[in-house]
Amino acid sequence: MLCCFKPGSISYYACVPPEVPQRLADGGFDFRYVETPEQFLDDLPQAEIAIAAVFRKEWLTQAPRLKWVASYAAGRERIPERELREAGIQVTFGRFHGRIMAETVLGMMLFTARGLGTAYRLQKTVQWCDTVLHGRVWTLRDQTCLIMGLGHIGQHVARLTKALGMYNIGIKRVAGGTYPDVDRVVALEDFRTVLPQADHLVLILPHVAATDRLIGRAELELMKPGAALYNVGRGNCLDETALYQALREQKIAWAALDVFEAEPLPMESPLRELDNILILPHSSAFASEYYGLFFREFLEDWEAYRKNAPEE
Numbered sequence: 001m002l003c004c005f006k007p008g009s010i011s012y013y014a015c016v017p018p019e020v021p022q023r024l025a026d027g028g029f030d031f032r033y034v035e036t037p038e039q040f041l042d043d044l045p046q047a048e049i050a051i052a053a054v055f056r057k058e059w060l061t062q063a064p065r066l067k068w069v070a071s072y073a074a075g076r077e078r079i080p081e082r083e084l085r086e087a088g089i090q091v092t093f094g095r096f097h098g099r100i101m102a103e104t105v106l107g108m109m110l111f112t113a114r115g116l117g118t119a120y121r122l123q124k125t126v127q128w129c130d131t132v133l134h135g136r137v138w139t140l141r142d143q144t145c146l147i148m149g150l151g152h153i154g155q156h157v158a159r160l161t162k163a164l165g166m167y168n169i170g171i172k173r174v175a176g177g178t179y180p181d182v183d184r185v186v187a188l189e190d191f192r193t194v195l196p197q198a199d200h201l202v203l204i205l206p207h208v209a210a211t212d213r214l215i216g217r218a219e220l221e222l223m224k225p226g227a228a229l230y231n232v233g234r235g236n237c238l239d240e241t242a243l244y245q246a247l248r249e250q251k252i253a254w255a256a257l258d259v260f261e262a263e264p265l266p267m268e269s270p271l272r273e274l275d276n277i278l279i280l281p282h283s284s285a286f287a288s289e290y291y292g293l294f295f296r297e298f299l300e301d302w303e304a305y306r307k308n309a310p311e312e
Helices: 019-026 037-046 057-062 081-086 097-113 116-122 152-163 188-193 217-221 240-248 290-308
Strands: 002-005 031-034 049-052 068-071 090-093 144-148 167-172 184-187 200-203 228-231 254-257 277-279
Touching: 002 037, 019 031, 019 290, 031 037, 037 049, 037 057, 057 081, 068 290, 081 090, 097 116, 097 152, 097 228, 097 254, 097 277, 144 152, 144 188, 152 167, 152 200, 167 188, 184 188, 217 240, 240 254
Parallel strands: 002 031, 002 049, 049 068, 068 090, 144 167, 144 200, 167 184, 200 228, 228 254, 254 277
Antiparallel strands: none
């Protein structure tokens, strides 16, 4: 049996491509869709495969037949990956987010570079804001984009920024490797040496201890006064108080945040007072085709799983 778990009040079963249950049924699997942890736990003892963005360690004792946990999320912090693998359970994560999130990052860049935010803000109060925009907009070509995190999302960002003629510097845990759209790769421990070069700093970092408050006051002070910062990874990596001060004092020009230390971002957050920030509700990967893309990947993985599964 395969149990598909999506918590919350918004059902996504209607987004499941119709061929998915049929192909699973052809392989001898019963596709079950649930929306509450209680329903999920009721079915878990019989499940061989579980699709879920959340899986708790304590659930392992209730899953004697489980062989595969497939998460549609890109983030790994809500799946006990190490414990699952130690129990001999295959774990996979969604790989389709990169293209969607890269489009969001590019939109964030263009929103400020081309004056779209300013024009939108003034369209009801200023008849023709050409004099406001003149001299305050620019092109992205030949600007430097520093991408912290060169996984599949970071590589998709690099592909789009390179298409616009930007110079890409990629940051990864250990320097090395070649990436077709990245001009230079720098080790994480050395990222501060290239911060002053960045016109755009894109954060796509995982939520791990090593990334806690990685970008704080000292790092922001290394950046250009006209630089922009974007965070679409996890909120723990950025000191929001330091960012607020840097934006208020115009030590950097602009920021766009999709993730925060606390979510939802409290209404009393001082970040909301600023005019030089764009706040998104952790929506950079939202797309109407989100689950269709996931299940396309899932079916590819499913075929590989069937071929490699031991005979019982």
